[in-house]
Structure formats: structure tokens, C-alpha cells
Amino acid sequence: MTNKKRVCIILGTRPEAIKLAPVIQVFQKSPDFELQVILTGQHREMVEQVMQLFNLKADYDLEIMQPQQSLSDITCRSLRGLEGLFIQNKPDLVLVQGDTTTAFAASLAAFYQKIPVGHVEAGLRTDELFNPYPEEANRRLISQITQLHFAPTTLAVENLQRSGVLGEIHLTGNTVID
Secondary structure (H helix, E strand, C coil), rough: CCCCCCEEEEEECCHHHHHHHHHHHHHHHCEEEEEEEEEEEHHHHHHHHHHHCCCCCEEEEECCCCCCCCCHHHHHHHHHHHHHHHHHCCCCCEEECCCHHHHHHHHHHHHHHCCCEECCCCCCCCCCCCCCHHHHHHHCCCCCCCEEECCCCHHHHHHHHHHCCCCEEEEECCCCCC
């Protein structure tokens, strides 16, 4: 029996792949974690380019991409696919990045399975719910169900504190720059 913590990192878009590539590489090197990388396929071609650039492989691909997909389509297909994988693999932590529909759906799927969520690049705000749309709402909703907030700046930490979120807030810097 292994004592390794199971961590799932969810990617759907190129920015998520770029920002999470260094995080994935650190987890891959650690003997303390069993890592699974899951692609939703929200932006298939662009994510594949980044995965190749960083020599990363996905353990699962939900392949949700469809012509003229709506935000509801992305959310529903991601939720259903991730629910099955979370039930099957029983991760100890789900990591998401940013403010995409993939990040929101992954956070919600983990919450429904009572799996702690870690949010990389937490606390960014415009304070205008529809600007950018739907990202501002996604980041606010994710913050409400996250247990580990990884904020890139002191302003992001302050935004989270002002929002009254639950969970631990950590000032981490930017995963690509810092």
C-alpha cells in the first residue's frame, strides 16, 4: 500500500497548460505524490502544442471539444467526465488554474465528490462580474469552493481576504515567472 498523495491537475486551455507545466514537472519529480494530468479538450490544438513543448503527457483526455460548443456544453461535458474519473481514481487533491470554464467545472466536480480543490492564480479580480465574461464569475465561484488558494500577488491575497473565502491562502507568485 502506498502513502503517496493522489493529485489530479486539470487542463483545458493553453494558458492553463503554460501556467501549470512547471507545477506538473515538480509533482512528477516528487516521490511523495502520484500525479494524474487530465485534459478536458476545451482548446485541443493549443493545449497539445504546449504539452509537446514541455514534454508533458496526459493520463486522461475527456475530448469534449465540439463545433460551436457553448459554455453550458463545456461545463456539462467536463462535469460528467471528471465526475467519473474522480470516482474511479479518488484523488486527494484537485488542482486547477485561473478562471476558465474548465477550471470552474473541475472545481465543481471535485466539490461534489468532497475532494479538496487547490486554485493556482487565485484572487485575481476586476470587480465587474461581466468583465471579462465569463472569467470573472468563474474565478469568484471557484474561490468559494477552494480549500487551498495559491495567490500570485499581495493584491490577490487581499482580494481573497476581502471576499471572506474559506480555506488557506498562500502567496506563491506566478508559476511561470517566479
